[in-house]
Amino acid sequence: MSGTNRSRIWAVIGTSLVAIGLLIRLATTWGGDDALPSPSGSMPLPDASAVTAAPGTYPPPRSxxxxxxxxxxxxxxxxxxxxxxxxxxxxxxxxxxxxxxxxxxxxxxxxxxxxxxxxxxxxxxxxxxxxxxxxxxxxxxxxxxxxxxxxxxxxxxxxxxxxxxxxxxxxxxxxxxxxxxxxxxxxxxxxxxxxxxxxxxxxxxxxx
Missing domain, CATH: 3.40.1000 (Protein Transport Mog1p; Chain A)
Structure with missing residues (x-):
């Protein structure tokens, strides 16, 4: 195999390794829980007590x-x-x-x-x-x-x-x-x- 061909092969391998490294780095950055928005289906429901008035202390007076x-x-x-x-x-x-x-x-x-x-x-x-x-x-x-x-x-x-x-x-x-x-x-x-x-x-x- 000529020296030129070997150089081309090593250049391809080097480029591939760089690409793989870049993908791993991006996956690590994007994979954190804090970096991804929560799915809309998992948002907490409103607290019912915040929208429903609590009953009063006194019951209706009678007699x-x-x-x-x-x-x-x-x-x-x-x-x-x-x-x-x-x-x-x-x-x-x-x-x-x-x-x-x-x-x-x-x-x-x-x-x-x-x-x-x-x-x-x-x-x-x-x-x-x-x-x-x-x-x-x-x-x-x-x-x-x-x-x-x-x-x-x-x-x-x-x-x-x-x-x-x-x-x-x-x-x-x-x-x-x-x-x-x-x-x-x-x-x-x-x-x-x-x-x-x-x-x-x-x-x-x-x-x-």
Whole structure:
């Protein structure tokens, strides 16, 4: 075999070895797990808890009159007859609850109708929205401390009604007093005190 042919053969072999080395290097570089994108079929599914609202702490209140203690108003008014109530909830998949009413007498011929309404929202976020949407609707709200997550009281702008409203997680409760004739300042403050005590006693009973 001539020297020229040997040179050609070695040149081909050298070229082949270089090509093989290059392929091995490329395979090593591309073969790592970090270099390849994950197949679309193996992408993690969204966390269901991230898109589904967690249920609230409180179940829908029922038979509220069995839990409300109107004796909190004993220092201000005197209950007349038995309390009367009913369950509420035209949209039970959104919110439902219960109401209790009690008629009370005042000095002289005065009368006060006290009502308590508590409702539980399935979605706590809806409870927050509803609570905020009515703030200031009936009258200028005054912040109240020591009740639930947030609370306020108000004197109605267009009637003698006074009330206190509280939200705790998904629970919304309101105590309202409708007097005839209107309350004086002392009766109003005493009514607010009684409402605060009533709600502070009632709310823990509604957690189960």
């Amino acid at each position: 509220l009159c069995e839990k409300v203690d109107f004796t909190e108003f004993a220092q201000v008014f005197k209950p007349q007859g038995a309390s009367d109530g009913y369950n509420t909830g035209l949209e039970p998949e959104v919110v439902s609850g219960s109401m209790c009413k009690q008629s009370m007498s005042r000095t002289g011929t005065g009368v006060v109708k006290v009502s308590v309404l508590c409702s539980a929202y399935r979605d706590p976020g809806k409870a927050v929205e509803a609570f905020d949407s009515l703030r200031g609707f009936y009258g200028p709200p005054e912040a109240v401390s020591g009740l639930g997550d947030e609370a306020y009281r108000y004197r109605a702008s267009k009637s003698p009604t006074v009330a206190m409203k509280v939200r705790d997680d998904n629970l919304d409760c309101q105590v309202e007093a409708e007097p005839n004739p209107p309350l004086d300042d002392s009766e109003t403050e005493s009514s607010f005190t009684a409402m605060h005590q009533l709600l502070a006693t009632l709310i823990p009973k509604l957690a189960h």
